[in-house]
Amino acid sequence: MLELRLVQGSLLKKVMEAIKDLVTDANFDCSATGFSLQAMDSSHVALVSLLLRSEGFEHYRCDRNLSMGMNLNNISKMLKCAGNDDIITLKADDGSDTVTFMFESPTQDKIADFEMKLMDIESEHLGIPEAEYHAIVRMPSSEFARICKDLSSIGDTVVISVTKEGVKFSTRGDIGTANVVCRQNTTVDKPEEATIIEMNEPVSLTFALRYMNSFTKASPLSSTVTISLSSELPVVVEYKIAEMGYIRFYLAPKIEEDEEDNNS
Amino acid sequence: MLELRLVQGSLLKKVMEAIKDLVTDANFDCSATGFSLQAMDSSHVALVSLLLRSEGFEHYRCDRNLSMGMNLNNISKMLKCAGNDDIITLKADDGSDTVTFMFESPTQDKIADFEMKLMDIESEHLGIPEAEYHAIVRMPSSEFARICKDLSSIGDTVVISVTKEGVKFSTRGDIGTANVVCRQNTTVDKPEEATIIEMNEPVSLTFALRYMNSFTKASPLSSTVTISLSSELPVVVEYKIAEMGYIRFYLAPKIEEDEEDNNS
Amino acid sequence: MLELRLVQGSLLKKVMEAIKDLVTDANFDCSATGFSLQAMDSSHVALVSLLLRSEGFEHYRCDRNLSMGMNLNNISKMLKCAGNDDIITLKADDGSDTVTFMFESPTQDKIADFEMKLMDIESEHLGIPEAEYHAIVRMPSSEFARICKDLSSIGDTVVISVTKEGVKFSTRGDIGTANVVCRQNTTVDKPEEATIIEMNEPVSLTFALRYMNSFTKASPLSSTVTISLSSELPVVVEYKIAEMGYIRFYLAPKIEEDEEDNNS
Numbered sequence: 029m030l031e032l033r034l035v036q037g038s039l040l041k042k043v044m045e046a047i048k049d050l051v052t053d054a055n056f057d058c059s060a061t062g063f064s065l066q067a068m069d070s071s072h073v074a075l076v077s078l079l080l081r082s083e084g085f086e087h088y089r090c091d092r093n094l095s096m097g098m099n100l101n102n103i104s105k106m107l108k109c110a111g112n113d114d115i116i117t118l119k120a121d122d123g124s125d126t127v128t129f130m131f132e133s134p135t136q137d138k139i140a141d142f143e144m145k146l147m148d149i150e151s152e153h154l155g156i157p158e159a160e161y162h163a164i165v166r167m168p169s170s171e172f173a174r175i176c177k178d179l180s181s182i183g184d185t186v187v188i189s190v191t192k193e194g195v196k197f198s199t200r201g202d203i204g205t206a207n208v209v210c211r212q213n214t215t216v217d218k219p220e221e222a223t224i225i226e227m228n229e230p231v232s233l234t235f236a237l238r239y240m241n242s243f244t245k246a247s248p249l250s251s252t253v254t255i256s257l258s259s260e261l262p263v264v265v266e267y268k269i270a271e272m273g274y275i276r277f278y279l280a281p282k283i284e285e286d287e288e289d290n291n292s
Numbered sequence: 293m294l295e296l297r298l299v300q301g302s303l304l305k306k307v308m309e310a311i312k313d314l315v316t317d318a319n320f321d322c323s324a325t326g327f328s329l330q331a332m333d334s335s336h337v338a339l340v341s342l343l344l345r346s347e348g349f350e351h352y353r354c355d356r357n358l359s360m361g362m363n364l365n366n367i368s369k370m371l372k373c374a375g376n377d378d379i380i381t382l383k384a385d386d387g388s389d390t391v392t393f394m395f396e397s398p399t400q401d402k403i404a405d406f407e408m409k410l411m412d413i414e415s416e417h418l419g420i421p422e423a424e425y426h427a428i429v430r431m432p433s434s435e436f437a438r439i440c441k442d443l444s445s446i447g448d449t450v451v452i453s454v455t456k457e458g459v460k461f462s463t464r465g466d467i468g469t470a471n472v473v474c475r476q477n478t479t480v481d482k483p484e485e486a487t488i489i490e491m492n493e494p495v496s497l498t499f500a501l502r503y504m505n506s507f508t509k510a511s512p513l514s515s516t517v518t519i520s521l522s523s524e525l526p527v528v529v530e531y532k533i534a535e536m537g538y539i540r541f542y543l544a545p546k547i548e549e550d551e552e553d554n555n556s
Numbered sequence: 557m558l559e560l561r562l563v564q565g566s567l568l569k570k571v572m573e574a575i576k577d578l579v580t581d582a583n584f585d586c587s588a589t590g591f592s593l594q595a596m597d598s599s600h601v602a603l604v605s606l607l608l609r610s611e612g613f614e615h616y617r618c619d620r621n622l623s624m625g626m627n628l629n630n631i632s633k634m635l636k637c638a639g640n641d642d643i644i645t646l647k648a649d650d651g652s653d654t655v656t657f658m659f660e661s662p663t664q665d666k667i668a669d670f671e672m673k674l675m676d677i678e679s680e681h682l683g684i685p686e687a688e689y690h691a692i693v694r695m696p697s698s699e700f701a702r703i704c705k706d707l708s709s710i711g712d713t714v715v716i717s718v719t720k721e722g723v724k725f726s727t728r729g730d731i732g733t734a735n736v737v738c739r740q741n742t743t744v745d746k747p748e749e750a751t752i753i754e755m756n757e758p759v760s761l762t763f764a765l766r767y768m769n770s771f772t773k774a775s776p777l778s779s780t781v782t783i784s785l786s787s788e789l790p791v792v793v794e795y796k797i798a799e800m801g802y803i804r805f806y807l808a809p810k811i812e813e814d815e816e817d818n819n820s
Contacts, residue, residue, distance in 0.1 A: 104466040109470070111444035126468070137477045137487065138435070142446070144468035171666070178637035184671070203630040204654070204672035206637070213665045223665065368729040373706035373734070390732070399750065402699070406710070408732035472789045 029075055030058055030094055030120040030127075037116035037131065039249070039269065041107045045078050046246035046275055048100040050239075053149050058094045062273065063118075070172035074239050075262070075278040077156065084272030086115075092254070094126055096120065097149035103129075106142045120146075124150045156278070161256040161264075162231040163190035167210060169253040169267065172246035175208050182206045185204045185282060189232035190225060190257060199237070220251035231257045233281040240265070242278040294322055294358055294384040294391075297351035301380035301395065303513070303533065305371045310510035310531070311340050312364040314503075315419055317413050322358045326537065330417055338503050339542040341420065348536030350379075360384065360391055361413035367393075370406045384410075420542070425520040425528075426495040427454035431474060431487040433517040433531065437508035439472050444501045446470045449546060453496040454489060454521060463501070484515035493527070495521045497545040504529070506539040558586055558622055558648040561615035565644030565659065566669060572652070574774035574795070575604050576628040578767075581677050586622045590801065594681055603790070603802040605684065606800055611801030614643075618698040624648065624655055625677035631657075634670040648674075670694040680703045684750065684806070690759040691718035691786040691791075695738060701772035703736050708765045710734045716786060717760040718753060727765070748779040749781050759785045761809040768793070771805040810816065 034040055047054075047065075054067040068074070082088040110116055110131040117130040124146075131140045137149040174198050179186050181197030183206070190196075193209040195209040212225045243265045247253070257263050262278040269275065298304055312316075313328075318331040326345040332338070346352040374380055374395040380393040388410075395404040439461050443450050447463030447470070454460075458475040477487045507529045511517070514531040521527050526542040533539065560569060575582075575593075582595040590609040596602070610616040638644055638659040645658040652674075659668045679809070707714050711727030718724075722739040723797050740753045771793045775781070778795040785791050790806040797803065 035736045101451070105445045105467065106470070108445060109472075135477075137475050138472065139474040140442075140470065140476075142468055142470045178668075181636060203627070204670055206634070206668065206670045208637075208666065208668040211665050211667075213663075248740065303614050363731070369709045369731065370734070372709060373736075402736065403739075404706075404734065404736040406732055406734045543765075 029089065029091050029122055031087065031089045032063060032118040034116050035086045037110050037114045038112045038118050038146065041110060042248045043078065043275065044100060044104045044107055046249060047078065048104050050074060050076055050244060051100055052241050053097060053099050055095045055097050055149050055151050058090045058096070060090055061256045067151065073279065075154065079273035080269065081273050091122065097147035097260060098127070098144065099147065102144060103162050106144065108140070108253065109140060123139060157198055159258060159261055162227070162229045164226040165190060165195045165255045166252055168221055169247040169250055171210065172253045173247045176237060176240040176244050179208070180241055182184045184237055185226060185234050186240060187234045187255065188255070190227055191230050192225065192227055195225065219278050233259065233263065235255055235263060235279055235281055239279050246275050249275065293351065293355050294382065295351065295353045295385055296327060296349050298380050299350045300460050301374050302376045304380050305374060306512045307342065308364060308368045309540065310513060311342065312368050313342055313509060314338060314506050317361060317362055317363050317426055319359045319361050319415050322354045322360070324354055331415065337543065338419065341369060342531065343537035345537050349394045352390045353387065358384065361411035362408065363411065366408060370408065373404060373406070377448060377484040380552045412519055423522060423525055426488040426491070426493045426522045429519045430516055432485055433511040435474065436517045437511045440501060440504040440508050443470055443472070444505055448501055449498050450501050450504060451496060451498050452519070452521065454491055455494050456489065456491055459489065495523060497521055497523065497527065499527060499543055499545055503543050510539050513539065557617065557650055558646065559615065559617045560591060560646040561689065563614045563645050565638055565642045566640045568644050569761050570776045571606065571803065572632045572635055574777060575606065576632050576772060578602060578604055578770050579625050581625065581675060583623045583625050583677050583679050584738055586618045586624070588618055601807065603682065605804045607801035608797065609688050609801050617689060618817045619650065621789060622648065625797055626655070626672065626676035627675065630672060634672065636669070637668060637780050645649055687789055690755070692758050693718060693723045694752040694780055694784045696749055697775040697778055700781045701740065701775045704765060704768040704772050707736070708769055712765055713762050714768060715762050715785070716759060716785065718797065719758050720753065720755055721752065759787060761785055761787065761791065763791060763807055763809055767807050774803050777803060
C-alpha cells in the first residue's frame with residue numbers, strides 16, 4: 029500500500045507545471061526512500077529527473093516499490109482543483125490499477141478526492157553518471173528565466189560562456205545579435221540574489237533556447253538555479269526543492285554553433 | 293415615463309455579466325414595484341429570473357407598466373463604458389422606442405449618455421409555483437463557483453448529493469472520477485463563509501455542469517449562494533442582491549444519471 | 557560618433573510602445589539638439605512627431621547629424637529585454653551600418669547589448685507650420701484613453717465638440733448613439749486631474765476612432781494630454797515627455813460627418 033501525505037500541496041502543483049510541457053506520459057517511481065521520476069521529452073532530446081525524498085512528506089508509507097504510469101496533463105488538471113493551501117495525499121492499493129489524489133482544505137471543511145486510472149508506460153531508467161563539470165553557475169532562477177525568454181525573441185539558440193568574471197548568454201537572429209552578461213556577485217543583501225561562478229576552465233556551449241525556456245517553468249520551485257557545464261557533456265539545469273529534493277534537466281549541447289535550429 | 297436612478301451603478305454591470313452568456317435578447321419589465329426579467333436560455337433548458345425592487349433605487353419613477361426588449365450584449369457593451377463608481381440612470385419616454393442609459397461620475401465632471409433602440413421580443417411569463425424543497429444548501433458563492441469550474445475539467449455533469457453532514461459534488465470523465473465534499477460548518481468567523489444545510493430528506497440529483505458554470509457568473513453579486521433541491525423539481529440557484537432582490541436560476545435535473553452530455 | 561545615455565530607460569520603452577502600432581519603419585534623426593522622429597503611418601493618414609532634447613539625457617554625444625533607419629517592431633523586441641530600472645545607452649560609430657543598444661541594471665551586475673542593422677528608409681521631412689487653434693483641451697490622458705476605447709465599442713468615428721463649458725465626444729453605431737461630456741474643471745486636488753478648456757470659438761470635428769485609439773498608446777508617457785482643434789486643420793494630440801520633449805500626433809478631420817468608416 030502507498031500513502032504519501034504532503035502538507036505543502038502547492039509544491040506538487042508546481043512540480044507538475046514544471047515538467048508537463050516537456051513530458052506527456054511518465055512513470056512515477058515510489059520506493060522507501062522517496063518519490064521520483066525520470067523521463068525523456070517527446071523528441072528524446074532532453075531528460076528530466078525529479079526526486080522528492082520521503083523525509084519531506086508528513087506521512088510516507090510505501091510497502092513495496094511501485095511504478096505508476098500517468099499522463100501529466102491529467103495529473104495537472106486534477107491538481108488545478110487543489111487549493112494552494114490544501115494538504116495533498118496520494119494513495120494506491122497494492123495491485124490496484126488506479127491512484128487517488130485527496131485534497132484537504134486547511135480547515136478540513138472541504139475534502140476532494142480524484143481517482144485516476146494508471147497507464148502502462150514503457151521506459152528504461154538511465155543511469156546518470158556523476159561527472160566533473162568545467163564550470164558551475166548559481167544564479168537567481170528568475171534572472172535565468174528572464175534571459176532565456178528575452179533571447180528567444182531574437183534567436184533560436186543560446187551560447188552560454190563562463191569565465192571567472194561572469195557568465196555570458198549570446199544569441200543571433202535576423203534582426204541582430206544580443207549578449208547578456210551577468211557578473212559574479214556574492215556581496216548581495218539576500219543570498220538568493222547572488223551570482224556565483226565555480227570554474228575549473230572556461231567553457232562555451234550552445235543550446236536550443238526552446239528547451240531552456242521549458243526548463244525555466246520550474247522557477248517557482250526555487251529562487252536559485254544551478255547550471256553545470258562541461259564540453260561535450262549535457263548541461264544540467266537544477267532547481268532544488270526545499271528540504272525534499274530537486275528537479276534536474278539535462279540537455280546535450282549543439283555541436284555546430286552556427287547550425288540553424290529549424291524546429292522552432 | 294420611466295426614470296430609475298441607481299447610485300451603485302456597478303450592480304447593474306454585474307447583473308448583465310451574470311445573465312448575458314445565458315440569454316441573448318430579453319424583455320425587461322418595469323412596474324411600480326420594481327425592475328424584473330424572466331427569460332429562458334437560448335436552448336430552452338434553464339430559466340433566469342431577476343428582480344430589483346423599486347426601494348433599492350435612489351429614485352424610481354414608473355408611470356405605467358413597461359416591457360423593454362433589449363439585446364443583452366448591447367447593454368453589456370454600453371455598461372462597460374460606465375465607471376465602477378458611476379451613478380446609472382435609465383430613462384424612457386412613454387411610447388418611445390428607445391431607452392437611454394446615463395452615467396454620472398461621482399464628481400459630476402463626466403457625464404455619458406447612451407441611447408439604444410428597443411426590440412420587439414416575444415415572450416411568455418411563466419408562473420413559478422412556490423415549492424417545498426427536500427434540501428437547501430447555503431454556501432460561499434466563490435466556493436460553489438470553484439467547485440463547478442474544477443469538476444468541468446474532469447466531466448460534463450455533476451451529481452449533487454445532500455446529507456445532514458454536508459453536500460457532495462461528483463463527476464466522472466475519461467480521466468477518472470472526482471468527488472468534492474463540503475461539510476456543514478456554521479462556526480466560522482464570518483457568516484458568509486458558513487456552509488449551512490437545511491434538509492428534510494436526502495437528495496441526489498444530476499445536472500449539466502455547463503449550465504452550473506453559467507450560473508456562477510453571478511457570484512460577484514453576492515458572497516453566498518443558495519441551492520434548493522427536490523427530486524424531479526428544477527434546482528434553484530439563487531444569488532441575493534443586497535437590499536434589492538435576487539437573481540434565480542432554474543435548471544431541470546437530468547433524469548438518467550449515467551446519460552452522456554453530448555452538448556459540451 | 558553617437559552615444560546617448562538615458563538613465564530612465566523605461567521612457568524609451570514607452571516611446572516605442574506609443575508609436576510602433578502606427579509606424580513600421582522610420583528614420584530616427586540625431587543632431588546636437590536632440591533625438592527626433594517624424595513619420596507618417598502606413599496608410600499616410602496620421603503623422604507622428606517625437607522629440608527628446610539632448611538636455612534630458614545623462615550623456616549626449618552626437619558629433620554629426622545622423623539619420624538611422626530602424627524597424628520599430630525590432631526595436632520594441634530589443635527594448636522588451638531591458639528591465640524597467642535599466643539605464644539604456646544608444647551607440648553608433650561614424651559610417652557604421654549598425655546601432656547598439658546597451659542595457660545596464662541599476663546594480664551593474666547585468667549588462668546586455670543588442671546590435672541591430674540599420675535600414676535605408678526614404679522619407680521626407682514635412683515642415684509643420686505653427687498654427688492658431690480654435691480650441692485647446694487639456695485633460696487627464698487616462699480619461700481620454702478610456703473615452704476613445706469606450707466609444708469604439710459603439711461606433712467608428714468620434715465627433716469632438718468644444719464649448720466653454722466642456723468637451724463632448726460623440727459616436728453613433730448600429731446599437732445606438734453615445735455622448736460623453738467632460739466639464740471644464742480646474743479646482744481639483746491634483747493639477748493632472750484637471751480638465752481645462754482654452755477656446756476662441758466653438759469647434760466640432762469628426763475623426764476616425766481607430767487612430768485616436770492608436771494615439772492613446774502614448775498615455776503611459778504623461779498624465780495629461782493636450783488636444784488642439786481648428787476647423788480644417790489636423791488635430792494635434794500631444795503627450796509631453798517630462799523635461800525632455802513630446803510626442804505629437806496629427807490627424808486630419810473627416811470632412812463629412814456622416815461618412816461611414818469602412819476601414820475598421
